Amino acid sequence: MNEITIGLSREDLPNSYIGRSVPRPSVAKLVEGRATYTDDVALPRTLHAAFLRSPHAHARFTVRDTEAALRVPGVVRVFTGHDLAALCTPWVATLEHLKGMKSAPQRPLPLDRATWQGEAVVAVLADTRAAAEDGALALDVEWEALPAQTDMETALKPGAVVIHPELGDNLAFRRTATHGDVDAAFATAHRVVEARFVTGRHTGVTLEGRSILADFNRADGTLTVHHATQAPHMIQEVLAQHLGLPAGKVRVVCKDVGGSFGIKVHVYPDEMAVAAMSVALARPVKFVADRFESFSSDIHARDHRILARIAVAEDGTIIGFDVDDLTGIGPYSVYPRTSAVEGNQVVNLCGGPYRFEHYRCTTTVVLQNKAATCQYRAVGHPIATAVTEGLVDLAAEALGMDPLELRRRNLIADDAYPTTSPAGMRFEGLSHHASLDKLLSMVPLDRIRADQAEARARGVFRGLGFASFIELTNPSPFMYGIGGARISAQDGCTVRMDPDGSVVAASGVTEQGQGTEAILAQIVAHGVGVSVGKVRVVTGDTLATPYGGGTWACRGAGIGGEAALQGALALKAQILEVAGAMLQARPEALDVVMGEVVDRATGTPRMPLGELGRILYFRGDTLPKDLPRELVQTRHYITKEYPFAFTNGIQASWVEVDTDTGMVTLLEHWCVEDCGRIINPLLVDEQVKGGIVQGIGGALYEHCLYDEQGNLLTTTMADYLVPMAAEMPEMHVGHVETPTRESLLGAKGAGEAGTAGAPAAVMNAINDALRPLGARVTEQPFTPARILAALGRI
Amino acid sequence: MKWPATSYRRASSLGDVWQAFAEGGAGVQLLAGGQTLLATLAFRLSEPALLLDITRIPTLRGIALHGGALRIGALTTHAGLGRDPLVARHAPLLAQAVPLIAHPAIRNRGTIGGSLANADPAAELPACAVALEATLVLASAQGERRVPAGEFFTGLLSTALRPGELILAVEVPIGRGGSITEIARRSGDYAMCGLALVGARPVFFGVGDGPVLARGAGAALARGDVEAACAALDTDLDPPTDMHGPPAMKRHLARVLLRRAAAPRQEQAA
Numbered sequence A: 001m002n003e004i005t006i007g008l009s010r011e012d013l014p015n016s017y018i019g020r021s022v023p024r025p026s027v028a029k030l031v032e033g034r035a036t037y038t039d040d041v042a043l044p045r046t047l048h049a050a051f052l053r054s055p056h057a058h059a060r061f062t063v064r065d066t067e068a069a070l071r072v073p074g075v076v077r078v079f080t081g082h083d084l085a086a087l088c089t090p091w092v093a094t095l096e097h098l099k100g101m102k103s104a105p106q107r108p109l110p111l112d113r114a115t116w117q118g119e120a121v122v123a124v125l126a127d128t129r130a131a132a133e134d135g136a137l138a139l140d141v142e143w144e145a146l147p148a149q150t151d152m153e154t155a156l157k158p159g160a161v162v163i164h165p166e167l168g169d170n171l172a173f174r175r176t177a178t179h180g181d182v183d184a185a186f187a188t189a190h191r192v193v194e195a196r197f198v199t200g201r202h203t204g205v206t207l208e209g210r211s212i213l214a215d216f217n218r219a220d221g222t223l224t225v226h227h228a229t230q231a232p233h234m235i236q237e238v239l240a241q242h243l244g245l246p247a248g249k250v251r252v253v254c255k256d257v258g259g260s261f262g263i264k265v266h267v268y269p270d271e272m273a274v275a276a277m278s279v280a281l282a283r284p285v286k287f288v289a290d291r292f293e294s295f296s297s298d299i300h301a302r303d304h305r306i307l308a309r310i311a312v313a314e315d316g317t318i319i320g321f322d323v324d325d326l327t328g329i330g331p332y333s334v335y336p337r338t339s340a341v342e343g344n345q346v347v348n349l350c351g352g353p354y355r356f357e358h359y360r361c362t363t364t365v366v367l368q369n370k371a372a373t374c375q376y377r378a379v380g381h382p383i384a385t386a387v388t389e390g391l392v393d394l395a396a397e398a399l400g401m402d403p404l405e406l407r408r409r410n411l412i413a414d415d416a417y418p419t420t421s422p423a424g425m426r427f428e429g430l431s432h433h434a435s436l437d438k439l440l441s442m443v444p445l446d447r448i449r450a451d452q453a454e455a456r457a458r459g460v461f462r463g464l465g466f467a468s469f470i471e472l473t474n475p476s477p478f479m480y481g482i483g484g485a486r487i488s489a490q491d492g493c494t495v496r497m498d499p500d501g502s503v504v505a506a507s508g509v510t511e512q513g514q515g516t517e518a519i520l521a522q523i524v525a526h527g528v529g530v531s532v533g534k535v536r537v538v539t540g541d542t543l544a545t546p547y548g549g550g551t552w553a554c555r556g557a558g559i560g561g562e563a564a565l566q567g568a569l570a571l572k573a574q575i576l577e578v579a580g581a582m583l584q585a586r587p588e589a590l591d592v593v594m595g596e597v598v599d600r601a602t603g604t605p606r607m608p609l610g611e612l613g614r615i616l617y618f619r620g621d622t623l624p625k626d627l628p629r630e631l632v633q634t635r636h637y638i639t640k641e642y643p644f645a646f647t648n649g650i651q652a653s654w655v656e657v658d659t660d661t662g663m664v665t666l667l668e669h670w671c672v673e674d675c676g677r678i679i680n681p682l683l684v685d686e687q688v689k690g691g692i693v694q695g696i697g698g699a700l701y702e703h704c705l706y707d708e709q710g711n712l713l714t715t716t717m718a719d720y721l722v723p724m725a726a727e728m729p730e731m732h733v734g735h736v737e738t739p740t741r742e743s744l745l746g747a748k749g750a751g752e753a754g755t756a757g758a759p760a761a762v763m764n765a766i767n768d769a770l771r772p773l774g775a776r777v778t779e780q781p782f783t784p785a786r787i788l789a790a791l792g793r794i
Numbered sequence B: 001m002k003w004p005a006t007s008y009r010r011a012s013s014l015g016d017v018w019q020a021f022a023e024g025g026a027g028v029q030l031l032a033g034g035q036t037l038l039a040t041l042a043f044r045l046s047e048p049a050l051l052l053d054i055t056r057i058p059t060l061r062g063i064a065l066h067g068g069a070l071r072i073g074a075l076t077t078h079a080g081l082g083r084d085p086l087v088a089r090h091a092p093l094l095a096q097a098v099p100l101i102a103h104p105a106i107r108n109r110g111t112i113g114g115s116l117a118n119a120d121p122a123a124e125l126p127a128c129a130v131a132l133e134a135t136l137v138l139a140s141a142q143g144e145r146r147v148p149a150g151e152f153f154t155g156l157l158s159t160a161l162r163p164g165e166l167i168l169a170v171e172v173p174i175g176r177g178g179s180i181t182e183i184a185r186r187s188g189d190y191a192m193c194g195l196a197l198v199g200a201r202p203v204f205f206g207v208g209d210g211p212v213l214a215r216g217a218g219a220a221l222a223r224g225d226v227e228a229a230c231a232a233l234d235t236d237l238d239p240p241t242d243m244h245g246p247p248a249m250k251r252h253l254a255r256v257l258l259r260r261a262a263a264p265r266q267e268q269a270a
């Protein structure tokens, strides 16, 4: 970075933090156990909630008796769906711009019918969680099991169980995007290759379970909610609306949040119940989901079946993609972001890295009696990338062409921007070819191909797979706002200097362990001109921070970071104006470097900020009367030119498949991504690596398995396999930087790139390994059983 | 979930145990390493009235040679088994099994007595005990009795232990050698399929309701016919479907393991 491009102080200044690997200031707190998670917040008179959850995927129920539960020592109250109906209005999770979308009204607790196994149906409040659980076990509830609609393939067929009869059918949403003339183009193409892809239903597995502590204070009519959420202002709006409180009386606080990945950006009925019960009793009520509850009631994602075709010319030119996506989202669309977005993203993103003429993609989003699905890290991207890159590899195979060569021929040229994809996505500036070149400078291709040939001769099957991808970041109101959801696309940051020269930045974006606060501190330190240790960052409190959207969809750095930068620069301008008056210098002739006002030209120190603060705050009488004294500045930022800032990248995976056991060993993994301006290389690499691991999770291990009756089989960490360190490959991360010109900072998102591309790269690597044996897998997760079946061994 | 309300007592001698059993009967649950038991409490799968901690009873500890066998106290932890010189020398199969069991933190607490008493069908040590023709030394207020490992495991999570009885030690014939291999999705996971092979005694785990001695395969191995041994697994094993795959997959993996385990022996013989 230099002064010319973004108007900041010189790169070599000691406080030039943007682009530098600065360790996260919060790490010591987290590893020393001094974080304050929601469960660590202890308020007097707190009641603990436990829920009786439906043992059936679909059932009618009657709460016959609560007396036995109330007799359990410590139990205070029992709430049924009917009790809460009077306290909390139902919601319907649709968005206006998702045309034709439908979903049924959902309540904190259902009145008489449960629609997935694990749905909370009755709440018990007690002095301790253990007593509340004893109470829940003592409830007398009569269940009448109903036929369950679990298979998404039959959800729209005659004979399907219509989960909400008032909707008429199980279709929640359908959308087709078309461009060109797919039928004609495919009919005349040199080759058409097709495949059926499946992505496995999985979930986010945050270390900290969902947690909420709601505290309604009848004395002043305020509801304070400590909450493990990514989007405190959104939750504030939702609570106010459905509990009938003015938004201004609702405060949402999230101190430390232990991981989110999208799991904690939704409205959960059991959490709404907790808030409603607190309002009813005017007492604090706490609920922390345990691991069983997490598996059965956190949102799931990625439950898709995709039939897809690619048409190519003889020379390898991609002519078009034709994609039919089907996804099952559970019994209700999730509030307020809806569960149609993932399928919609598949429609927006298939074929994304490539230039081609003809496109058709349909997503069909159906209801089913399983846990609800919704936005989880890299929403839709891993699916679209697996389909696109799986087809590209199949086309290369059909043409007898090197898959890298086919990519090189079709990736959008680096000088073709701005451009619009056949799906209608507008790209400001991407770097597919530069990223591919960079990747090939990291992957020892010749050595790997030689090793592969040598190993094959020994009967050892190794494979190398690639996956180019695009990623949607920095969302504008086009994501949710235009659909009617009160979710801010704009974010703000207030930056202030205190008398001792320390700086406090309050931001509307939030921290869940990824280091948002660290990059905000870097940006503010860089912008103001102080050491990063002088900056404290406040996030996650609707009462104390500017209104904003929170952290999701990769917006913390790109949106929150720009607001912080602008706020910091404004504060610095203000400091220099005050300093100019004190030092009788022109503000333009001064600068702030490492907490000191200096002569801009020579760097000669003129005055420490602590001295400036002392005079301003305590001896303001000595300053000119008309001098502006606001050492606090707030700036907001929203993207205006593009609905989204797309990023891009490419990954490579090198694996070995044991063709006797079906086990895949991940040997090495590479990712080059372009997130625009890199603020902290250490954190970006951590994000990319963590994202790759989560992508590998979906590709090889993670699977929410249901039986045909809709019973969840994977309810513990022993059955639901998360990726673990021992199995992870050596990972190499490289970067190309194409800053967005929409902001001074130029940052786009980096949090989802790893997850977007990893499953496709692993799939292509496995299939590269299996190719000499004539086997292929396209159904995730690629388990030993599936690989052995593909090999015809079982 | 939270544990059910349960009381806890620490026994310092076997006498304390017999007394607790006499007073509490079926409500008494022995607590060793806790690595299985405590999880079942959190699942509310068991609700014992009393957790009786046996980890401070000296007579359950120690590893020593004892009349041609290696006697391993029930409280020997997996980690302890892995680093004991006598085990390495006289019962190396057990030392080989240790890295396959769970993760270091669990191996530091989990005990051989707990593993054998728990009789998880996918556990390593029960299969090793059967393959090695070990003998379990059981004790109760009435005295001691000795049960061959092959008769100890009676079904899914069930054993020949009687009410009021505990495992004192396990005695392993020395000098048996053997090998253990398994296929698990991730390191530390219970195996999808595993094999403890001692001489011509192939004992599979993760494929049935306990350790499974494959008798037909063993007979074929004794003749040196590995292919016939693999074929015999079709009748020797009757694996259930589980989350990892269908019975056909388990049989296939069992054949792969048997072939791999038997191959080096054949090479040696050749």
Ligand SMILES: Cc1cc2nc3c(=O)[nH]c(=O)nc-3n(C[C@H](O)[C@H](O)[C@H](O)COP(=O)(O)OP(=O)(O)OC[C@H]3O[C@@H](n4cnc5c(N)ncnc54)[C@H](O)[C@@H]3O)c2cc1C
Pocket: B029, B030, B031, B032, B033, B034, B035, B036, B037, B038, B039, B074, B075, B100, B101, B102, B103, B106, B109, B110, B111, B112, B113, B114, B115, B117, B118, B120, B122, B123, B124, B125, B161, B165, B166, B167, B168, B188, B189, B190, B191
């Ligand atoms: C994450 C995880 C992964 C694991 N993976 C594996 C694995 O891969 N392979 C494997 O084999 N095991 C595995 N285990 C289980 C582990 O090995 C346990 O330690 C072992 O099964 C039980 O031993 P314990 O001493 O902890 O017994 P406890 O949990 O204390 O007790 C288990 C049962 O045995 C009874 N018991 C204990 N000692 C005696 C005794 N002396 N006499 C009679 N009854 C007794 C108890 O009453 C209880 O019913 C895993 C455990 C965990 C938590």
